[in-house]
Amino acid sequence: MLVPSDKLTKKSPSSDGFLERFQEIGHLAEAVAEEHCPNARVEPALILKNKNVTLSYGPYGSAFDGMLEHRSGRFHVYANLDRLKTPESGRARFTLAHELGHYFIDDHRRALQSGQVFRHPSKCDYESRNPAEQEADHFASHLLMPTTRFVRKAKRYVPGLDAILALKDTFGTSITSTAIRYTKLELAPCTLVKWDPDGLDWKWFSPSTYAAGYRRIIESQAKVPPDSATGMALAGKPPPPKGYFQAGTSAHAWFPGAWSGSSRDVLLIEQAIPLGEFGVLTLLYPEARRY
Numbered sequence: 001m002l003v004p005s006d007k008l009t010k011k012s013p014s015s016d017g018f019l020e021r022f023q024e025i026g027h028l029a030e031a032v033a034e035e036h037c038p039n040a041r042v043e044p045a046l047i048l049k050n051k052n053v054t055l056s057y058g059p060y061g062s063a064f065d066g067m068l069e070h071r072s073g074r075f076h077v078y079a080n081l082d083r084l085k086t087p088e089s090g091r092a093r094f095t096l097a098h099e100l101g102h103y104f105i106d107d108h109r110r111a112l113q114s115g116q117v118f119r120h121p122s123k124c125d126y127e128s129r130n131p132a133e134q135e136a137d138h139f140a141s142h143l144l145m146p147t148t149r150f151v152r153k154a155k156r157y158v159p160g161l162d163a164i165l166a167l168k169d170t171f172g173t174s175i176t177s178t179a180i181r182y183t184k185l186e187l188a189p190c191t192l193v194k195w196d197p198d199g200l201d202w203k204w205f206s207p208s209t210y211a212a213g214y215r216r217i218i219e220s221q222a223k224v225p226p227d228s229a230t231g232m233a234l235a236g237k238p239p240p241p242k243g244y245f246q247a248g249t250s251a252h253a254w255f256p257g258a259w260s261g262s263s264r265d266v267l268l269i270e271q272a273i274p275l276g277e278f279g280v281l282t283l284l285y286p287e288a289r290r291y
């Protein structure tokens with residue numbers, strides 16, 4: 001089972017309707033990808049154009065990544081280059097896909113059309129704890145990285161960050177959104193941890209990791225050894241040319257329930273990649289590639 005951290009959402013993945021709702025949104029997004037971009041990389045700007053949703057890029061400060069507006073019967077998307085850098089960046093493409101989520105998910109679109117809300121400002125790429133934002137992020141993930149295409153490509157690469165970085169380039173996505181998709185799809189038995197300057201931001205466990213009982217992880221940066229891959233990334237040290245730090249570690253260093261020397265204290269590969277202003281991402285997976 002995949003679980004977001006309590007900080008990410010208070011909802012349990014098994015709560016009534018939660019899984020079903022997310023499955024429906026994923027199916028909807030993949031149907032949109034298949035209809036508009038069946039044979040090539042999914043282009044959210046093209047889909048906006050096909051749906052007569054206008055788009056403008058501009059320097060809009062720090063309040064939002066993207067915003068869907070409904071005015072006089074027409075939809076418009078604002079994309080904020082102060083946070084997205086360039087229209088081609090993975091984060092920019094994810095933001096457009098996220099706004100498409102607000103457009104295609106019926107109750108999101110109707111809230112705008114009915115005038116309940118005039119604009120929908122968004123912080124994308126799994127930064128928001130708001131349920132509507134999480135639904136739009138989920139839509140964006142499935143739109144840009146349709147399951148069949150993503151799994152087929154992923155199987156070509158050595159598991160871990162090498163695969164995630166190659167998939168990011170193939171699908172034109174951010175490191176974070178690609179790593180989450182990779183983890184959710186169990187392409188390796190991994191744990192994904194996002195750190196911000198204050199500590200753990202969120203965590204995801206692949207289904208087999210969760211099933212094997214690895215469900216709690218250290219949450220304080222003070223417990224991360226400074227000479228570990230994550231410690232060096234958090235300290236701002238320049239990574240090796242491949243773009244990330246890697247080291248061997250063991251489960252007891254990360255999972256409080258995996259006592260040192262116990263059968264659960266397996267050897268792990270730890271990879272950590274700096275995300276600039278967005279923090280550090282850590283990927284942990286068993287050296288034996290299974291628990």
Ligand SMILES: [Zn+2]
Nearest residue numbers: 121122133136
């Ligand atoms: Zn949003």
